[in-house]
Amino acid sequence: MLSDEFRSFLLDAGAKLIGFADMDGVPGCAYPRAVSVALPVPRHILREIADGPTRSYYYMYHELNNGLNRIITSGAEYLRARGYAAEPVTTDAVKQTPDHRTALPHKTAAVRAGLGWIGRNCLLVTPEYGPAVRISTLLTDAPLNCARPVLELRCGECRACVFACPAQALSGKTWTPETDRDEIVNAEKCMEKELELMKSRTGLDFDICGKCFVVCPYAKKYLNCC
Secondary structure: OHHHHHHHHHHHHOOOEEEEEEOOOOOOOOOOEEEEEEEEOOHHHHHHHHHOOOHHHHHHHHHHHHHHHHHHHHHHHHHHOOOOOEEEEOHHHOOEOOOOOEOOOHHHHHHHOOOOEEOOOOOEEEOOOEOOEEEEEEEEOOOOOOOOOOOOOOOOOOOHHHHHOOOOOEOOOOOOOOOOHHHHEOHHHHHHHHHHHHHHHHOOOOOOOOHHHHOOHHHHHHHHOO
């Protein structure tokens, strides 16, 4: 069966979470289905960035992205060899608008693929790793068995990420599929603080922080398990 065989292929390629999504009606998507894959941020990096971003996190961030690029590119080759169209949405294929949006966010595919929901930090939250993941997307017309989307917030009353945000950029609003990003996070304030923290702590001009996912109870559960 294609879905099971393809899932096994992606696991062998290094993916840790995999979901297949029905993309019917999603703006900006020309394919009927998407494959969402995720890699977790290693535990030692989570411990390091509890007080702020580090050079190690910067290098791991890019390593995870490169790993995802490799996985979805090999997945596209797998599907094309079987006669299906497939487009890997690699990091170099993602284009941002001036207000830091993309035509098809990886989070959209991940939610529809059942990997998790959008938390109050405006990040994908997975049951296994919390928001401590990097995600990517492969678009296709292959007849994969799609998961049930996660259409509700499962954070309860928790607002740890809202209180921890060094930019105070999070509103605390409960996400629904109809909620616009700007109702949850002030992306400009978030990015400005990320750049400030990275520059002051590492000397690097790059926009990553991590504070809002380190404090997530789901991430802490992942950090403390095993």
